[in-house]
Amino acid sequence: MSAQTITRRLTQADLAKLYASGEKVSMFTCYDASFARLLDGAGVETLLIGDSLGNVIQGHDTTLPVTVADIAYHTAAVKRGSDHAFILADMPFGSYQESPEQAFRNAVTLMAAGAQMVKLEGGAEMAATVEFLTQRGIPVCGHLGLTPQSVHALGGYKVQGKGEAAAQRLRDDALLLQQAGATMLVLEAIPAALAAEVTASLNIITIGIGAGKDCSGQVLVLHDAFDIPPGKKAKFVRNFMDGASSLHDAAIRAVAAIKDGSYPAPEHTYAG
Numbered sequence: 001m002s003a004q005t006i007t008r009r010l011t012q013a014d015l016a017k018l019y020a021s022g023e024k025v026s027m028f029t030c031y032d033a034s035f036a037r038l039l040d041g042a043g044v045e046t047l048l049i050g051d052s053l054g055n056v057i058q059g060h061d062t063t064l065p066v067t068v069a070d071i072a073y074h075t076a077a078v079k080r081g082s083d084h085a086f087i088l089a090d091m092p093f094g095s096y097q098e099s100p101e102q103a104f105r106n107a108v109t110l111m112a113a114g115a116q117m118v119k120l121e122g123g124a125e126m127a128a129t130v131e132f133l134t135q136r137g138i139p140v141c142g143h144l145g146l147t148p149q150s151v152h153a154l155g156g157y158k159v160q161g162k163g164e165a166a167a168q169r170l171r172d173d174a175l176l177l178q179q180a181g182a183t184m185l186v187l188e189a190i191p192a193a194l195a196a197e198v199t200a201s202l203n204i205i206t207i208g209i210g211a212g213k214d215c216s217g218q219v220l221v222l223h224d225a226f227d228i229p230p231g232k233k234a235k236f237v238r239n240f241m242d243g244a245s246s247l248h249d250a251a252i253r254a255v256a257a258i259k260d261g262s263y264p265a266p267e268h269t270y271a272g
C-alpha cells in the first residue's frame with residue numbers, strides 16, 4: 001500500500017512497510033503549522049523539526065543555541081498543521097550527550113509535544129543512550145556523517161567518511177546504532193558509495209542529505225529546497241522552485257524526484 005492512500009497519521013510501522021516495498025521515503029524539515037499543512041498536502045511522508053531551525057528560523061550561524069523548549073514549540077506547531085506525516089524531532093545540542101537519563105528526560109518533552117520519534121547525533125558513544133530510550137518506548141533515529149552539533153570539533157561543515165579509517169568508523173557506528181535499537185538513520189554529507197554500502201548492510205531506513213541516491217530516503221531542508229534566504233548552499237541543495245508554479249507544486253516535484261530517484265543527481269553528490 002502506498003503511503004499516499006493512508007489518510008490517518010503515518011506510524012513507524014507504515015514507514016517500515018514503505019521501506020520493505022523498496023519505495024523511497026520522503027522527508028522535509030518543517031518548523032511551523034503553515035508549511036506542515038503545505039507539505040502534508042503534497043504527500044511528504046515525514047516532517048523533521050530539525051535543529052537547523054537555529055539557522056533558518058533564528059538566524060544563528062550554528063545549531064548550537066537551539067533549546068529543547070524551541071524544538072518542543074515548533075514540534076507542537078507542525079503537529080497541529082499536519083494530519084498525515086510522521087513527526088520526527090531533533091534533540092538539540094546539550095540535551096542528550098550528558099547521560100541516558102538526561103536524554104530520556106528531554107526526549108519525553110519532545111514526545112509530549114507531538115514527536116513520534118527523536119533524532120540524535122553520534123555513533124558508538126551514543127549507543128547506550130539509544131538503547132536506554134528505545135527500551136523505554138521512545139523510537140530513535142540516529143544521525144552520522146556531518147553532525148552539525150559537532151561543527152567546532154569537525155572544523156567546519158565538511159564532508160565526512162573520507163578515507164578508509166573514517167569510512168570504517170562510520171560503518172561500525174551505523175551497525176552499533178541499529179543494534180542499540182535505532183529504527184532510522186540520517187546520513188549527512190558522506191561519499192555516495194559509503195552511504196550505499198551502509199544502507200545495504202542495515203535493515204533500518206537510511207535517510208540521506210548529501211549522501212547520494214542509494215539511501216532508503218532523502219531529507220530536504222525546507223528553506224534550501226524552496227530557495228528561501230539566507231542561503232550559502234551546500235552541494236546537495238536543489239532549488240525545487242526552479243520551474244515550479246507554486247510552493248505546493250515545488251513540494252509535489254520534490255516528492256516525485258525523491259520517489260523516482262532523480263534527486264539527488266550526480267551534481268548533488270560527493271565522490272569518495
Ligand SMILES: Nc1nc(=O)c2c([nH]1)NC[C@@H]1CN(c3ccc(C(=O)N[C@@H](CCC(=O)O)C(=O)O)cc3)CN21
Pocket residue numbers: 052055056063146148157158159189221223224233234235236
Ligand atoms: N539551511 C540549512 N541547510 C542545511 O543543510 C543545514 C543547516 N541549514 N544548518 C545545519 C546544517 C549545516 N549544514 C551544512 C552546511 C554547509 C555545508 C557545506 O557547505 N558543505 C560543503 C562541503 C565542502 C567540504 O567538504 O570541504 C559543500 O560544498 O557542499 C554542508 C552542510 C547542514 N545543515
Ligand SMILES: CC(C)C(=O)C(=O)O
Pocket residue numbers: 029048049050051052053090186188209219221
Ligand atoms: C538536515 C537535517 C538532517 C537536520 O538534522 C536538521 O535539519 O536539523
Ligand SMILES: [Mg+2]
Pocket residue numbers: 050051052063090
Ligand atoms: Mg539537525
